[in-house]
Amino acid sequence: DGGITQSPKYLFRKEGQNVTLSCEQNLNHDAMYWYRQDPGQGLRLIYYSQIVNDFQKGDIAEGYSVSREKKESFPLTVTSAQKNPTAFYLCASSSRTSTTPDTQYFGPGTRLTVL
Amino acid sequence: AQKVTQAQTEISVVEKEDVTLDCVYETRDTTYYLFWYKQPPSGELVFLIRRNSFDEQNEISGRYSWNFQKSTSSFNFTITASQVVDSAVYFCALSPGPGYSTLTFGKGTMLLVSP
Numbered sequence: 001d002g003g004i005t006q007s008p009k010y011l012f013r014k015e016g017q018n019v020t021l022s023c024e025q026n027l028n029h030d031a032m033y034w035y036r037q038d039p040g041q042g043l044r045l046i047y048y049s050q051i052v053n054d055f056q057k058g059d060i061a062e063g064y065s066v067s068r069e070k071k072e073s074f075p076l077t078v079t080s081a082q083k084n085p086t087a088f089y090l091c092a093s094s095s096r097t098s099t100t101p102d103t104q105y106f107g108p109g110t111r112l113t114v115l
Numbered sequence: 116a117q118k119v120t121q122a123q124t125e126i127s128v129v130e131k132e133d134v135t136l137d138c139v140y141e142t143r144d145t146t147y148y149l150f151w152y153k154q155p156p157s158g159e160l161v162f163l164i165r166r167n168s169f170d171e172q173n174e175i176s177g178r179y180s181w182n183f184q185k186s187t188s189s190f191n192f193t194i195t196a197s198q199v200v201d202s203a204v205y206f207c208a209l210s211p212g213p214g215y216s217t218l219t220f221g222k223g224t225m226l227l228v229s230p
Contacts (some may be wrong), residue, residue, distance in 0.1 A: 033217075040124070042159075042206060042220035058217070088158060102216050103150070106160035 021092035138207030
């Protein structure tokens with residue numbers, strides 16, 4: 001089945017550690033995105049990538065890093081510089097065209113807790 | 116700057132009641148797209164509908180209907196004869212145009228449908 005997978009589903013991290021969240025898609029989508037969701041809040045964009053080897057910062061990129069070495073994969077690293085990393089992280093992808101709207105489809109999410 | 120406001124933080128209804136979720140947006144773009152997503156307790160965002168700014172025709176899909184009014188910058192979502200399975204957080208989102216573009220999300224409305 002085509003879709004977006006995220007792993008792990010739950011992740012626990014000690015303060016001062018970097019952790020990497022995985023996001024893979026087999027939809028052949030060009031663009032991929034990372035969002036952060038806090039309780040009672042909407043989704044806030046962390047990073048996005050339109051093509052391989054290129055990515056842009058979103059609204060809250062500080063303390064995070066990404067890579068896009070393959071079209072199917074867009075891992076997110078939460079670094080020790082992120083002051084409050086406990087949150088629910090959602091990955092999305094979309095097919096980039098010039099004439100149709102860019103609907104984003106989401107993965108199941110990773111819940112990160114800092115101990 | 117774009118902005119999406121979902122003023123209703125939480126709504127509680129009894130099964131079979133009709134319920135309307137409000138969404139008000141702000142944008143300076145003449146071409147834009149509006150979306151609704153559903154987030155069930157599992158966490159994954161499920162795409163419900165996409166609407167472009169040139170199409171003000173209301174849409175109905177089963178028990179779901181959407182009322183887009185450019186004059187009031189609103190894109191409201193109505194669930195008819197609500198069911199327990201409709202319990203979720205619903206997000207309204209806005210993007211500036213076709214092709215690649217980022218989404219601006221509202222903070223979401225939590226709908227609780229009790230039997």
